[in-house]
Amino acid sequence: MTRPSDEAAPSGPLPRFAVVGHPNKGKSSLVATLARDASVAIAPHPGTTLVAREYPFRIDGVPLYVLIDTPGFQRARAVLAALESRARETNASAADRPRLVAEFLAMPGQRERFPDECELLGPIVAGAGIVYVVDGSVAYGPQYEAEMEILRWTGRPSLAVINPISSRDHVTEWEAALGQFFRIVRVVDAVNADLQAQSRLLKAFAELEAGWRAPIEAALAALERARVGRRIQTARAIAEWIAQALVYDVERRIAPDESAELHREALAAEYHASLARSERAARERVQAIHGHAALEARADELALLEADLFAEGTWLVFGLTRRQLVSAGAAGGAATGGVIDLAVGGASLLLGVATGAVVGGVLGFLGAQRLPELTLVDRPLGGRLVRYGPARSPGFPFVLLGRARLHARLLSRRTHARRDPVEVEAVPAAALPLDAVFRKRLERDFARLRAADDAALARAEATQALADTLQALLAADDSESAEAT
Amino acid sequence: MGAGASDRPPTGASAAAGRMRGRLALADVVGLALALEARQALLESERRTQDRALAPVLADEQGARRLRRWVALSATPALALRVRRVVHAVAWTRAVFSLGGMLLGWSATSALLSIRGPGGRISIAACLGVLVALPFLSWLATLFGGLLRGRRAASDRAPLARPLHRLILRLLPASVRSDAEAIFGRARAHAALLVRLQRALATQFLLLGGVGFGIGALAATGIFVVFTDLAFGWSTTLDVAPERVHRLVGALARPWAELWPAASPSLELVEATRHFRVAPGSPGPGDALSGSSPLLYGGWWPFLVMAIACYALLPRLLTLPIVALVVGRECERVLRLMPGALALLESLASPWIESGGEGGQERASRALDAMVPEVALAGWMSRAAGGEVPVAIVWAEAISPAAIEAEIGAGLRIHAAGGRASVEADAAVVRAVAGSGGALLVCVRGDEPPLLELLDFLAALRAAAGAERALAVVLVGGAVRDLETWQRKLASLADSRLAVARIERANARGAA
Ligand SMILES: Nc1nc2c(ncn2[C@@H]2O[C@H](COP(=O)(O)OP(=O)(O)OP(=O)(O)O)[C@@H](O)[C@H]2O)c(=O)[nH]1
Ligand SMILES: [Mg+2]
Numbered sequence: 001m002t003r004p005s006d007e008a009a010p011s012g013p014l015p016r017f018a019v020v021g022h023p024n025k026g027k028s029s030l031v032a033t034l035a036r037d038a039s040v041a042i043a044p045h046p047g048t049t050l051v052a053r054e055y056p057f058r059i060d061g062v063p064l065y066v067l068i069d070t071p072g073f074q075r076a077r078a079v080l081a082a083l084e085s086r087a088r089e090t091n092a093s094a095a096d097r098p099r100l101v102a103e104f105l106a107m108p109g110q111r112e113r114f115p116d117e118c119e120l121l122g123p124i125v126a127g128a129g130i131v132y133v134v135d136g137s138v139a140y141g142p143q144y145e146a147e148m149e150i151l152r153w154t155g156r157p158s159l160a161v162i163n164p165i166s167s168r169d170h171v172t173e174w175e176a177a178l179g180q181f182f183r184i185v186r187v188v189d190a191v192n193a194d195l196q197a198q199s200r201l202l203k204a205f206a207e208l209e210a211g212w213r214a215p216i217e218a219a220l221a222a223l224e225r226a227r228v229g230r231r232i233q234t235a236r237a238i239a240e241w242i243a244q245a246l247v248y249d250v251e252r253r254i255a256p257d258e259s260a261e262l263h264r265e266a267l268a269a270e271y272h273a274s275l276a277r278s279e280r281a282a283r284e285r286v287q288a289i290h291g292h293a294a295l296e297a298r299a300d301e302l303a304l305l306e307a308d309l310f311a312e313g314t315w316l317v318f319g320l321t322r323r324q325l326v327s328a329g330a331a332g333g334a335a336t337g338g339v340i341d342l343a344v345g346g347a348s349l350l351l352g353v354a355t356g357a358v359v360g361g362v363l364g365f366l367g368a369q370r371l372p373e374l375t376l377v378d379r380p381l382g383g384r385l386v387r388y389g390p391a392r393s394p395g396f397p398f399v400l401l402g403r404a405r406l407h408a409r410l411l412s413r414r415t416h417a418r419r420d421p422v423e424v425e426a427v428p429a430a431a432l433p434l435d436a437v438f439r440k441r442l443e444r445d446f447a448r449l450r451a452a453d454d455a456a457l458a459r460a461e462a463t464q465a466l467a468d469t470l471q472a473l474l475a476a477d478d479s480e481s482a483e484a485t
Numbered sequence: 486m487g488a489g490a491s492d493r494p495p496t497g498a499s500a501a502a503g504r505m506r507g508r509l510a511l512a513d514v515v516g517l518a519l520a521l522e523a524r525q526a527l528l529e530s531e532r533r534t535q536d537r538a539l540a541p542v543l544a545d546e547q548g549a550r551r552l553r554r555w556v557a558l559s560a561t562p563a564l565a566l567r568v569r570r571v572v573h574a575v576a577w578t579r580a581v582f583s584l585g586g587m588l589l590g591w592s593a594t595s596a597l598l599s600i601r602g603p604g605g606r607i608s609i610a611a612c613l614g615v616l617v618a619l620p621f622l623s624w625l626a627t628l629f630g631g632l633l634r635g636r637r638a639a640s641d642r643a644p645l646a647r648p649l650h651r652l653i654l655r656l657l658p659a660s661v662r663s664d665a666e667a668i669f670g671r672a673r674a675h676a677a678l679l680v681r682l683q684r685a686l687a688t689q690f691l692l693l694g695g696v697g698f699g700i701g702a703l704a705a706t707g708i709f710v711v712f713t714d715l716a717f718g719w720s721t722t723l724d725v726a727p728e729r730v731h732r733l734v735g736a737l738a739r740p741w742a743e744l745w746p747a748a749s750p751s752l753e754l755v756e757a758t759r760h761f762r763v764a765p766g767s768p769g770p771g772d773a774l775s776g777s778s779p780l781l782y783g784g785w786w787p788f789l790v791m792a793i794a795c796y797a798l799l800p801r802l803l804t805l806p807i808v809a810l811v812v813g814r815e816c817e818r819v820l821r822l823m824p825g826a827l828a829l830l831e832s833l834a835s836p837w838i839e840s841g842g843e844g845g846q847e848r849a850s851r852a853l854d855a856m857v858p859e860v861a862l863a864g865w866m867s868r869a870a871g872g873e874v875p876v877a878i879v880w881a882e883a884i885s886p887a888a889i890e891a892e893i894g895a896g897l898r899i900h901a902a903g904g905r906a907s908v909e910a911d912a913a914v915v916r917a918v919a920g921s922g923g924a925l926l927v928c929v930r931g932d933e934p935p936l937l938e939l940l941d942f943l944a945a946l947r948a949a950a951g952a953e954r955a956l957a958v959v960l961v962g963g964a965v966r967d968l969e970t971w972q973r974k975l976a977s978l979a980d981s982r983l984a985v986a987r988i989e990r991a992n993a994r995g996a997a
Pocket of ligand 1: 022023024025026027028029030041042043044045046047048049050070071072163164165166188189190191192
């Protein structure tokens with residue numbers, strides 16, 4: 001039985017890439033991004049990484065290549081001086097240098113004197129390719145030369161990565177300096193590189209040695225498939241959440257002579273709270289799908305007030321068209337441009353897309369809004385129920401979807417080098433257009449879900465249909481963001 | 486391949502491969518339900534290993550068929566046996582319904598044909614009612630309840646199916662019962678998905694019962710016709726002309742009138758077999774079998790036989806294949822929507838990628854809590870100088886001599902260390918400055934991290950210059966965060982006379 005990955009598995013030794021450099025230049029960040037591992041220790045202080053750690057890339061258990069995160073150089077000049085004096089003593093030629101480095105590392109006492117250099121040079125001497133990382137936001141200086149010289153002594157193939165940590169101010173200067181030591185120099189933001197940038201970088205890795213291309217290409221193909229898989233799972237998680245939220249209601253038994261209104265506030269609070277809970281659960285699922293299970297959940301949950309979920313301004317922002325919101329108010333819309341902020345500013349999070357005409361429509365719509373209703377139900381065996389929900393407003397599922405979509409998009413682009421919480425609210429909603437085709441499909445799916453109510457089979461099918469639509473939508477989001485970069 | 490034939494359970498890879506192109510059937514639903522349950526019990530890693538091993542074999546199948554193939558390949562013999570038992574149970578249920586219907590049809594017909602009314606006549610109307618009209622109406626009801634109603638209905642309630650299935654479950658032997666829950670039960674996780682499948686199955690069972698009934702009725706009629714003399718008659722209190730009855734009967738007999746004219750009752754037969762309890766004066770067909778030939782009274786039987794065949798039996802025979810199709814379609818639907826099935830398909834479709842770090846959480850350093858104090862350079866210098874000329878050591882060309890003089894004032898002694906300088910040169914600098922007095926300034930780039938190499942140098946400097954000599958690290962440029970980084974890192978030297986100061990980068994231009 002052969003598997004696709006068997007053919008791609010390298011016949012010789014595995015391609016190995018040692019990510020090395022000065023301390024605190026984003027070596028661990030680069031590894032975390034490429035290895036999709038959120039557990040990599042990354043911290044603002046230098047010297048975070050203490051030992052070399054391997055990150056093998058495996059498909060179905062077959063390893064294709066290995067990334068190695070290493071500690072930064074700490075005593076490069078002393079090591080170089082020791083190497084040079086050995087070379088003088090033994091009268092060694094340039095061809096002997098790799099052997100000299102290996103012998104130097106093997107000498108007793110070196111591990112105590114040069115722990116960092118031993119950790120980082122060990123994998124290189126053992127055959128890894130060199131990925132040298134520098135920070136493009138600080139100036140080049142002579143203190144880098146000893147490390148680059150040592151790397152040259154190892155005789156291993158190498159490339160340099162300029163990681164513009166806080167700016168690109170010194171990138172050109174670095175390109176000139178690195179060009180003298182490295183054949184390949186790439187600029188890659190270790191923390192924010194998108195999948196395309198990552199795959200370009202991996203392709204550059206593959207060029208380091210003959211025979212490394214096939215396994216890297218196989219890995220890239222598998223990563224692309226995995227991305228589609230994540231999209232499918234995300235679409236399903238969101239669809240299941242929306243399906244559940246669409247028909248969600250809360251009930252309470254009341255005495256025959258009790259007024260239902262007395263319960264409105266408590267029921268509404270319960271309704272909103274469990275809606276927020278379910279959103280959090282859905283987000284956690286999506287985070288787990290993207291390998292960010294441990295991600296801190298920032299308190300940006302569905303704000304529970306009418307001002308957020310149930311505010312028409314919010315719906316507007318999340319892709320509802322003018323036509324759906326417009327009622328009589330639209331005609332006078334242009335005239336109300338000046339009061340946009342008054343009308344929606346307090347209520348909606350993201351004003352970027354609200355034009356005067358649309359807000360006019362919203363103002364008109366406010367009168368006709370349909371929040372979750374309070375209904376009285378007579379029970380067949382006596383007694384009465386008061387029920388809050390489900391939310392029947394046409395915009396409701398669009399708001400849920402809009403939020404989930406933003407969250408999913410942030411996660412699908414988020415590298416595993418980031419340690420800050422996800423902030424959905426910080427994304428401009430203008431980046432979330434919903435074209436007419438998708439809107440129609442979604443309307444149909446939502447209607448189907450509402451009609452299915454509690455019929456399990458119909459619900460399952462309608463949920464699946466919604467998941468299919470969402471998958472297409474997320475795919476469109478992805479390809480669009482790929483174009484943008 | 487009919488529904489019955491394709492219900493054979495998977496017995497192994499070869500048998501399953503033979504069935505692959507067939508319709509999806511109950512066996513597949515039962516198999517998948519049981520196999521997914523077994524899968525639930527596996528560890529995540531076992532599941533993954535199994536999926537990855539089967540994935541290449543399943544690559545050329547899609548959707549529900551891939552699931553079926555997966556069941557065939559992954560099922561243990563024990564599981565296959567359980568599936569087979571459930572499928573046999575369903576086959577038995579079908580047989581019970583058919584035979585039961587047959588028995589019922591036989592007994593009802595025998596009873597009807599044995600009960601002689603006044604004048605020894607059998608009521609043709611009662612026969613038609615019980616053996617034709619009733620089955621026909623129940624066929625319509627079955628069809629409506631089972632297939633037409635509720636196709637898009639919001640409700641899952643299946644009034645007929647539920648008690649029926651409970652009855653079936655009760656009739657099954659205990660060993661099969663728990664497995665049979667996979668299709669008849671409501672206890673399983675996927676029970677809610679089964680409603681339509683169950684409804685279709687109930688329809689199938691009822692249709693089979695009806696078919697049995699029709700066959701039983703026909704058989705009984707045949708036997709009675711051959712071995713007894715049947716005398717049919719009809720009567721009514723209403724003033725109905727025989728012509729109208731004839732027209733009605735003729736309409737019923739239209740489907741077969743051409744084929745078998747004798748099975749379409751003539752007007753004479755209708756007139757002759759009308760029967761009145763009281764015969765007023767005139768001689769007529771009123772009293773028992775007077776007048777016409779006794780054979781005439783039996784003339785109804787072809788009509789009765791054809792009516793049973795055409796209205797009780799045929800519609801069911803025609804709808805059975807349709808229901809079989811519906812069962813197959815519902816099976817496919819349930820397969821697709823069964824909890825865990827989608828996850829399985831995804832797991833089969835996507836290779837397992839591992840790219841994370843080896844060996845659990847890595848060992849990483851933490852920043853120290855202690856911090857070397859920051860000082861303002863000018864104040865610190867005036868306090869520390871003690872009349873001697875301060876010494877500035879520029880580390881790795883962090884700042885140009887001109888710039889440092891502009892910053893601190895002329896008359897400094899300036900040395901260079903680090904960077905391109907050799908390790909011996911550093912040591913020489915340490916020796917050179919140790920002999921003199923005055924405050925020691927080590928100027929470094931603030932935007933670069935403190936390296937152990939520098940810390941080694943500072944330690945050597947301290948050792949050579951004595952514990953009381955004023956020593957400050959001057960950061961050239963760098964952000965506030967960098968300052969903190971330096972303060973913490975330098976604290977590891979545990980040097981109480983060490984201070985950190987900062988000068989702006991703007992003044993330091995012209996380094997190197
Ligand atoms: N904004 C931004 N920050 C980055 C980038 N790369 C690294 N950082 C930050 O720089 C700091 C150091 O990153 P690490 O990845 O730990 O650097 P390192 O080279 O592994 O450091 P040591 O293990 O200490 O040698 C962290 O706070 C990172 O968040 C980047 O591309 N952009
Ligand atoms: Mg690190």
